[in-house]
Amino acid sequence: MRDESELIKRATKAIHKKAPFGKDVHLEDFDAATVVHSYLADADLCELPETEQERLLLAGVDPAQEKRGGTYFQKDTAVVHCSMKEEGIEVIPIRQALEHHEWVRDYYWKLVSVDADKYTAAAKLNLHDGYVIRARPGVKSIYPVQACLFIEKEGLQQNVHNIVIAEEDSELHIITGCTTAAHVKTGLHVGVSEFFIKKNAKVSFTMIHNWADDMLVRPRSVAVVEEGGLYLNNYVSMKPVRSMQMYPTTHLLGPNATARYYSIVVSSPGSEHDVGGRVHLSAEGTRAEIVSRVISNGGDIISRGHMIGEVPGVKGHLECRGLLLNGGLIKAIPELEGRVDGVEMSHEAAVGKIAQEEISYLMSRGLNEDEATSTIVRGFLSVDIEGLPDELKGEIDRAIEASDRDVM
């Protein structure tokens, strides 16, 4: 319990601390009070209003829970559904976990600093809920666990804390869909996530954002990967959002650990995205790849990437490609930091428009100009993500496909 009072002390000191990136959000503009929602049984999920189900599907969350290893569903501040469908995969609301499972304390706030900024502090001092997902040693999940963070109340500040643990030799796939009810215009989502990928474990984490026009979003995420582990982090955001800022960080601590980040972002007029990934390559044989495809359709995008090579022989590659389709701004900021001899890191960044030559080429195969352009844009956004189950690839493709018309 000394830990707990220490955390509270540090968080309290940081309640006004601004984050280094992203515009400063006035927390007092939002209402963080508890919202009561009744619990939904499996069958109830399929009885949700059609518009709500549609929003969920767009964010990769299947109310029917077909081909899902478990479901966590948080509406505003309340957990409205939590179930596990696969042996050896645990899904527990974090407040319940903190109360009943002492082991969770070994992970809670161990990676993300509670006093990193005012958002982490808020997630400590007024925690609504969040999920703890754990794969037992050697358990290889077949289907992804789906988690949905849903905002229904206008003007809400939603504080979430998630912990993901993949024990030795396990395999865990998670899809997190973040979305709002169709009527919601504004709100603030704060999400702290801590990932523990143990020896030879494999985790894929796919996050699909489908927010509302005036939403502010501040995820704070850190992962550690032990020997031989693999962490795949995929991010898809195709819909407008007022301001989104995150800089998820991974520490590759064990030999031959690997991290791969893939981001697909489309920014519409009035939207601001400040997104990136940072990987510390801290053990021999570690590998990292950060790939992003961003399109500004009139919005502002800052695409960051940072690799830190700390031991000889590590390898990393950063790739950022941006397309400007309709004004807006794209700023690619790749950083490579070699701290010893013998690291191998590279980056490529390109920001531009669609080549007329490519459009003409496809037109000569019978597509009209609009069809040719959208074919090229869709191709631009499709990245081959190695090691991702087909089910999740399908979800990413669906998210891209669904917003294809908006992009054009």
Add this chain to the structure above:
Amino acid sequence: MLLVEDLAVEVGDRLILKHIDLEIKPGETHILFGPNGSGKTSLLMAIMGYPNYRITAGRIIFRSVDITHLPIDERAKMGIGMSYQRPPTIHGLKTRQLVQICAKGGDDIEEMAARLNVDKFLDRDVNAGLSGGEIKRSELLQLMAQNPDLLLFDEPESGVDLENIALVGEAIATLLEKEKMPRNTRPMAEAKRDRTKMGLIITHTGFILDYVPADKGYVLYDGVLSCSGNPSEILNWISDCGYEECARCAMKAN
């Protein structure tokens, strides 16, 4: 029928082609020779409708329709197709998807791809990391799926290795309905009469003439069609005297 009348084409503010007259009747294949930079590719691009190849005089008639100012896709829909020498790479679009676009869902892509020996890169991004010869075969696959009536080939045999040259030659012959018929199927003269496909082929080596009987040849020299005649004969002149000989004719023509 394709009819090109007194065509002038500019790229940027440079006059690339002038006074081009050309007539390709249904069933005919014509060959375009000429030194590098003489404007051969520009002529094909102008017929295909590339907007940066600006037509400043003359007109292009295809199947009795004036297409001089039609956009590329409408020309494609009317039945004009092109095999490019250096087509762009399109990231994220698989060759298979592009061939499906060309075929409009109709043909058996696997079978056609196997025939052209391109099946192994169907699932690669369009033209990504392909060698010159592989690009040519991929282009042919697209044309085969598209099945146009007027086919424009920009050096279809360049970069193709010896192993695949026959394959490429025969594929082009098939596309132009000039493949060798097995005997006793039908009278050859009748087959020739029924041919409707038209071709315009740029070649430097003339290898293609071994597979595709051509009806007429031209030399394009410095933006002008300086001579026309039997394609094999023209090829022999060029082999013997080089394009020097054309310079003499061009001087006369100008």
